Amino acid sequence: MNFLHVFWKRLLAFGKSESIHSEMDEEFAFHIQKKAEDLRSRGVSEAEAFRIASASFGRQISLHEEGIAARGAGVLEDCWRDLHFSLRLLAKSRARTLILVATLAVSIAMSAAMFGVFRAVVLRPLPFDDAESLFILHQANRTGRGGVSYPHYRDWKAASSAFGDMAVFSSGDAIVSVNERAERLAGATISANVFALLRVSPLRGRLFRPEEDRLGGGEGGERPVLISEGYWRSRMGSREDIVGQHVSVDGFPFRIAGVIPSRFAFPFASRPISFWTTVAVDAEPFYYGGSIPSSRGYPRYDGVLARLRRGATASAAEADLKRIAAAVEKANPGTTTLNDIVMLKALDDLVGDTRAYLQILYGAVLAVLLVSCANASTLFLVTALSRRREFGIRSALGAQPSRLLRQVLLENTCLGLLSGLLAIPLSYALVTLCVALAPPETPRLADVRVDAVVFLYALGISLLTGLLAGCLPALFSMRRDVQTDLRTAGQLADGSRASMRAGAILIVAQIAVCTVLACGAGVLAQSFLRVLNTPRGFDPHSVTTATIDLPISHYPQGSNRVRNYYRSLIRELEKQPGIASVSIAERVPLSGGMNNTTFQIAGRERSNLITTDLCFVDEHYFDTLRIPLVSGRLIRFSDDEKHPPVAVVNRAFAQRFLSGESAEGKFLKLGWGGDAPKQIVGVIADLKNKAFDIQAAPQVYVPAAQFPNNGMAVLIRTSSSLHDAVIILRQAASRVDPSVPVDRVKTLDEYLVLSVATQRFLLALFILFAGSTVLIAAIGLYGLLAYATQKRYREFGIRMALGSRPAQLLQLVLRQGLILAAVGIAIGSLLAVPATRLMSQWLYETRPGDWHNLVLPGTVLLATAFAASFFPARRASRVDPLLAIRAE
Amino acid sequence: MSRGKPDLPQGTLDLLVLKTLSLGPMHGYGIGQRLQQIAENMLQIEEGSLYPALYRIEQRGWISASWGVSENNRRARFYSLTASGRKQLKAEREQWSYLTLAVNKVLGA
Numbered sequence: 001m002n003f004l005h006v007f008w009k010r011l012l013a014f015g016k017s018e019s020i021h022s023e024m025d026e027e028f029a030f031h032i033q034k035k036a037e038d039l040r041s042r043g044v045s046e047a048e049a050f051r052i053a054s055a056s057f058g059r060q061i062s063l064h065e066e067g068i069a070a071r072g073a074g075v076l077e078d079c080w081r082d083l084h085f086s087l088r089l090l091a092k093s094r095a096r097t098l099i100l101v102a103t104l105a106v107s108i109a110m111s112a113a114m115f116g117v118f119r120a121v122v123l124r125p126l127p128f129d130d131a132e133s134l135f136i137l138h139q140a141n142r143t144g145r146g147g148v149s150y151p152h153y154r155d156w157k158a159a160s161s162a163f164g165d166m167a168v169f170s171s172g173d174a175i176v177s178v179n180e181r182a183e184r185l186a187g188a189t190i191s192a193n194v195f196a197l198l199r200v201s202p203l204r205g206r207l208f209r210p211e212e213d214r215l216g217g218g219e220g221g222e223r224p225v226l227i228s229e230g231y232w233r234s235r236m237g238s239r240e241d242i243v244g245q246h247v248s249v250d251g252f253p254f255r256i257a258g259v260i261p262s263r264f265a266f267p268f269a270s271r272p273i274s275f276w277t278t279v280a281v282d283a284e285p286f287y288y289g290g291s292i293p294s295s296r297g298y299p300r301y302d303g304v305l306a307r308l309r310r311g312a313t314a315s316a317a318e319a320d321l322k323r324i325a326a327a328v329e330k331a332n333p334g335t336t337t338l339n340d341i342v343m344l345k346a347l348d349d350l351v352g353d354t355r356a357y358l359q360i361l362y363g364a365v366l367a368v369l370l371v372s373c374a375n376a377s378t379l380f381l382v383t384a385l386s387r388r389r390e391f392g393i394r395s396a397l398g399a400q401p402s403r404l405l406r407q408v409l410l411e412n413t414c415l416g417l418l419s420g421l422l423a424i425p426l427s428y429a430l431v432t433l434c435v436a437l438a439p440p441e442t443p444r445l446a447d448v449r450v451d452a453v454v455f456l457y458a459l460g461i462s463l464l465t466g467l468l469a470g471c472l473p474a475l476f477s478m479r480r481d482v483q484t485d486l487r488t489a490g491q492l493a494d495g496s497r498a499s500m501r502a503g504a505i506l507i508v509a510q511i512a513v514c515t516v517l518a519c520g521a522g523v524l525a526q527s528f529l530r531v532l533n534t535p536r537g538f539d540p541h542s543v544t545t546a547t548i549d550l551p552i553s554h555y556p557q558g559s560n561r562v563r564n565y566y567r568s569l570i571r572e573l574e575k576q577p578g579i580a581s582v583s584i585a586e587r588v589p590l591s592g593g594m595n596n597t598t599f600q601i602a603g604r605e606r607s608n609l610i611t612t613d614l615c616f617v618d619e620h621y622f623d624t625l626r627i628p629l630v631s632g633r634l635i636r637f638s639d640d641e642k643h644p645p646v647a648v649v650n651r652a653f654a655q656r657f658l659s660g661e662s663a664e665g666k667f668l669k670l671g672w673g674g675d676a677p678k679q680i681v682g683v684i685a686d687l688k689n690k691a692f693d694i695q696a697a698p699q700v701y702v703p704a705a706q707f708p709n710n711g712m713a714v715l716i717r718t719s720s721s722l723h724d725a726v727i728i729l730r731q732a733a734s735r736v737d738p739s740v741p742v743d744r745v746k747t748l749d750e751y752l753v754l755s756v757a758t759q760r761f762l763l764a765l766f767i768l769f770a771g772s773t774v775l776i777a778a779i780g781l782y783g784l785l786a787y788a789t790q791k792r793y794r795e796f797g798i799r800m801a802l803g804s805r806p807a808q809l810l811q812l813v814l815r816q817g818l819i820l821a822a823v824g825i826a827i828g829s830l831l832a833v834p835a836t837r838l839m840s841q842w843l844y845e846t847r848p849g850d851w852h853n854l855v856l857p858g859t860v861l862l863a864t865a866f867a868a869s870f871f872p873a874r875r876a877s878r879v880d881p882l883l884a885i886r887a888e
Numbered sequence: 889m890s891r892g893k894p895d896l897p898q899g900t901l902d903l904l905v906l907k908t909l910s911l912g913p914m915h916g917y918g919i920g921q922r923l924q925q926i927a928e929n930m931l932q933i934e935e936g937s938l939y940p941a942l943y944r945i946e947q948r949g950w951i952s953a954s955w956g957v958s959e960n961n962r963r964a965r966f967y968s969l970t971a972s973g974r975k976q977l978k979a980e981r982e983q984w985s986y987l988t989l990a991v992n993k994v995l996g997a
Contacts, residue, residue: 005949024939027965030958031917031935037960038921058936070943 014073014080024067028057078403079410086411093383096783097415100379103776104419104465105426107365107372110772112423112450112458113430114365117438120448122355126347127263129199130307134346135163135314137304137321139338146338147299150279150292152328153191156304156341159324162317164309167191168279168301171267175551175741176275178235178247184549184743185231185274187249188267189301192278195226197307198266203229205243205258208278215283218255224278225254229262231274249277251553267302268350270441286552296335297598297671303349318343337598337611350443357762360838364517364769369465371513371773374506375780376469380412381503382787384473408474409467416466420459424450427458437764439757472502503784508824510777511861515828516835517773518857521766523836526853527843528763531756534844537687537696538589538625540748542580543717544725545588547744548733550710562708563641565736570618572732573716579728581717583620584704588713589689590751595672599700601657602667602677612653613689613699614673616709621701622684624715632664632682640705647678651686653698670700674707690755714742722747759842774861777824778868785817785872796876797884806877813876817869818862825861829854896931901941903984904931906969906977909951913968915958916942942967950976 013020032053039049057063073080090097125131138145139152148168157166171188192208200207208224211217218224225247227236236242245256254277265273282292282300292300308317321341329339344352391404428450435448476499548569555561566584573582587593596611619635621627630651639646647668654663667677686696704712718725726745733742746754753760789796796809832854846853896904908914908922919942920933945951950973958964969977 006947009947009949023965026963027916028935028939030915030962030964033962034917034958034960056935058934063936063939066940067943070940070947 009071010073010076013071014076017068017072017077020068020071021064024064028060028063032057079406082407082410083414086407086414089411090415096379096383099779100376100415101419101422103372103779104376104416104462105422106772107369107776108420108423108458108462108465109426109430110769111365111369111461112427112454113434114362115457116427116431116450116454117434117448118358118362119453121442121444122351122358124444124447126268126350128266128346131346133308133310134198135306135308135317136344136346136349137166137306138342138344139299139336140340140342141338145342148301148304149296149299149336150282150301151294151296151332152299152336153301153304155328155331156321156324159327160306160317160320162309162312162320163306165193165197166304166306167194167197168304169194169267170301171269171273173549174250174275175549176247176249178245181235182739182741184741186269186271187275187277188273189279189281190276194266194276194305195260195264197305198264200260200264200266202226202258203261204232204240205256207258208276212278213280215280217280219257220255222255223252223280224257225249226258226260226276227256228260228265228272228274230265230272232259247275249275250549251551266305268443270443270445272446286556288557296332299336299338305346306343314343314345354442357758357839357842361762361765364520364766367513367517368769368773368776369461371510372776373465373469374510375776376412376415376465377472378503378506378510378780379783380469380473381476381499381506382783384408384476385499385787405474409470412470412473413463413466416462416464416469417459419465420462423458423462424455427454434765437761439761440754441757472506473499476502500784500788504820507777507781507784507820508827510773510780511821511824511865512828512831514770514773514777515825515854515857515861516832517766517770518861519829519832519853520836520839521763521770522857523839523843523846523853524759524763524766527846528756528759530846531759531844532752534688536589537685538627540590540625540752542719543624543715543748544720544722544729545591545716545744545746545748545751546714546726546729546742547588548712548714548740548742550740552710554739555710557710558708560641562710563705565740566618566704566708566712568736569714569732570620572735573714573728576728576732578720578724579716579718581620581624583624583715584618584712585621585715586616586704586709586712588715588746588748588751589625589687590748590755591713592690592755594689597673597700598671600669602669610657612657613697614670614702615699616673616702616704616707616712618704621715624717625687627687628685630683630685631662632680634682634684635701635703639703645674645676645678645706646681646703648682648684648701649680650684650696650699650701652696653700654683656698668700670702673700673702678702715748759844762839762842770857774864778864781817781820781865782868782872785813785869786875788816789813789872789876792876793879793884796879797881800879800881801885809879810873810877813873814866814869817865817873821862821865821869825858829858896933896937899980900984901933901937902945903977903980905938905941905945906950906973906980909967909969910974910977913966915956915964915966917964919967945973948976949973 032050035053035056036046036049039052040046044052126134128134137148137156139148140146147170150168153166153168160166167190169188169190171186173184174187175182176185176187177183190208192210192213195202195207205226208226209217212219212224227242227247232238232242236245239245242256242259246253247256248254260276262272267273279293281287283290288295288298292298308314321343325339325341348355394404395401431448431450435445438445550562550565555565570582570584573579586595595614597614598611617635619637619639622629622634632648635646635648647670649663649668658666663680663683666680668680669675669677684701687699688696689699714729716725716729718728720728722745726742729742729745733740799809800806836853904923905919908919908926911922914922916935916939920935920938923931923933942951942953946953946967950970951967952970953965953967955963956966
């Protein structure tokens with residue numbers, strides 16, 4: 001307690017040392033007067049009394065010192081004075097300070113921005129009560145995980161002992177309209193207990209009731225819907241009578257039962273969820289004939305949300321699930337290929353994939369920070385060397401080593417903090433850049449911002465950087481010999497040689513890290529270019545796409561109305577000028593969608609473990625995308641509902657499943673896409689549906705006219721700009737049915753770029769990081785060589801006088817720089833091999849250990865080192881021997 | 889201390905100053921005089937030790953200081969014992985008794 005009191009007093013005395021001294025003067029003066037008076041009253045003469053009284057005080061200077069030590073601000077004031085001194089010094093060498101502060105600020109900003117992204121996307125725990133006990137379950141098999149079918153969910157829920165409660169959920173878009181205004185929004189289908197499981201309370205109204213999971217179980221027979229706080233505020237005007245209002249979802253009326261707070265809008269995705277319906281919608285008869293709740297083969301839901309029972313462990317739960325999976329498979333053999341259950345922590349399920357590459361980026365940015373720190377350290381060392389004389393003098397005058405150390409550390413911490421302050425506005429800009437470049441499906445991307453925590457992180461990092469960068473020169477400044485310091489102001493003596501060696505090691509380390517980052521960037525760039533330039537089996541250029549979703553309310557599934565809509569749309573579009581080809585397909589290649597099914601080739605054994613890609617297309621599809629035919633024929637206009645069912649397969653399918661035999665004529669029964677067996681009529685060339693597929697997957701194409709889907713993509717091959725294409729599409733669609741909107745208009749080229757969004761993000765940031773470190777290391781190398789050259793001025797002068805040519809001196813210094821760089825590049829190359837292997841998940845046909853990956857980065861670095869060494873070398877070659885020898 | 893009279897250990901001076909001020913507030917010169925009086929001239933405190941001691945004790949919060957007017961109408965800095973100073977005085981007195989008792993025991997053996 002006393003310590004705090006003392007500290008507080010010292011704080012209050014800050015800046016008051018003047019007044020304390022004058023107070024002491026007054027106090028001592030009073031004392032002397034009184035003493036003199038007393039002496040005079042005893043008969044001593046006035047002059048003598050005064051002399052004795054003053055003498056008794058002795059050395060007032062030391063009394064003042066002791067007094068200030070006791071009453072003054074002490075260490076605080078000393079630090080302040082040191083700070084003042086440091087700032088003045090920094091202001092004197094403005095160029096050096098500016099460069100240092102700039103490089104530190106840039107790297108601090110980058111790491112603060114990366115931290116901001118990492119924290120908001122990956123680190124932040126889910127906002128739910130006891131979020132650690134929440135898990136997401138998926139059906140899975142050896143190749144990967146999928147969704148969950150409703151019957152599986154019910155089986156797991158009934159059989160599980162480790163989990164207290166389970167619920168299903170699935171997100172998907174729908175057209176929501178209220179008061180004549182319709183828009184496509186992100187929504188979710190959930191079982192009624194989802195929010196109760198999550199322990200979320202509604203802002204208004206209520207949550208779903210258990211009976212609302214059944215068809216017709218809603219209040220008054222109406223379908224219930226929950227809306228998000230965001231939707232309530234922005235579209236419904238935050239009206240108080242929100243409960244009981246009606247909205248229409250995909251053409252069906254729903255009654256609003258409650259409002260969910262925005263931060264609890266589960267499931268989280270890149271776009272916030274605006275509304276929730278219960279699983280009762282999936283039981284509606286017009287939705288696949290009401291078969292979803294009983295279909296084991298259709299993993300319709302994204303996953304099962306489950307809360308661990310209190311006291312149960314995750315490993316016990318996993319074992320429990322294994323048992324359940326085996327039991328379910330045994331009881332229902334052959335219904336699905338996904339027979340295992342995989343269990344993930346809710347947060348991991350959301351951010352697990354993103355975490356993997358964000359961690360790499362975060363590691364890379366820390367490497368940049370270290371390089372920047374090492375660079376600052378080198379420059380500090382160099383400066384410390386030139387101030388050895390000053391320190392020598394201060395030491396000789398009685399300054400304690402701890403005081404000098406304190407000053408050096410303070411100076412460097414000061415610089416660090418200054419850089420930190422500069423870094424803060426810079427990090428705002430960088431965070432915006434990161435968010436713009438990041439893959440759009442990154443979860444919680446909208447929550448990334450520079451807030452107080454990031455602010456504190458930036459300041460903390462800058463303090464640490466300053467301290468770290470300063471400790472090496474501080475240590476060096478402590479172990480010195482006063483005599484040598486005072487004498488050798490101009491020459492390089494033993495002490496400074498050690499410093500120079502330390503500086504050289506730091507430079508080599510910086511260049512090594514640079515090399516690793518540059519190799520990373522190089523490998524990513526190669527991979528990226530390869531992906532973009534690989535032939536995909538179709539021509540993606542000049543193709544514009546859009547999606548249309550016909551509401552089931554007006555277009556019953558599988559009906560003629562659906563067929564006719566699309567036929568009319570195509571007819572309308574074909575009439576337009578500038579359109580080379582139009583077609584429809586269930587999805588756009590490279591857009592990330594997928595559909596697959598089990599199948600059986602007539603005459604072969606049925607296997608439920610094999611699936612094939614599936615796509616519903618019209619007769620123009622192969623023409624629009626320019627996919628060549630290999631054998632047989634393509635889908636024709638006549639392949640409609642009145643004619644025998646047919647299908648077209650790709651070469652990969654024929655090779656894998658029909659090995660050698662001719663595909664045409666064989667019959668294929670699909671698990672999904674129509675019950676009647678389809679005759680294969682043709683084989684087309686392979687095309688890659690996913691950007692990173694090394695080989696094409698087996699694919700089956702079914703005529704859309706024989707199995708109409710409500711949601712289809714429209715593809716038009718046109719030379720018009722995107723802007724014009726949008727207008728053409730919208731006009732054509734409105735002529736067919738004005739109530740059906742045209743959404744998501746994008747060119748295939750855009751989809752191609754989006755499909756590699758993660759790789760593009762990694763590449764962009766790695767280029768930024770590698771570029772910054774190269775620049776920083778170059779500055780460091782230049783600084784070190786410049787100082788070394790300057791200190792050897794005299795030596796160079798002598799050499800010249802003794803007959804050396806300027807070119808030789810130039811080579812001397814250049815060699816120094818290039819050797820440092822070469823050693824750094826060599827070390828870095830060795831480290832780059834395991835480092836780039838960390839990224840193999842995002843690389844395409846690029847082996848990280850390849851030698852030619854190192855060629856380009858190595859060359860760039862050597863060239864930069866050359867440039868950095870050139871200027872000091874040139875100065876060395878221009879030494880005037882007379883001036884050099886005389887100057888000291 | 890003047891020649892002939894033994895030196896006071898530093899901690900003891902603090903104790904004496906606290907005791908002196910317990911008799912009433914006083915300025916620096918007065919404290920020195922009062923101490924000398926009470927000790928019947930067996931002790932003489934030098935200014936060079938008194939003032940540092942005063943400042944130290946003041947910093948610890950055991951005495952407080954304020955400027956006032958002395959008996960001869962001059963401005964002087966008066967010190968007075970605080971509540972925590974009173975506590976400290978009691979504690980140090982006990983410590984002192986204990987110490988002297990112990991030392992005497994050893995010497996008397």
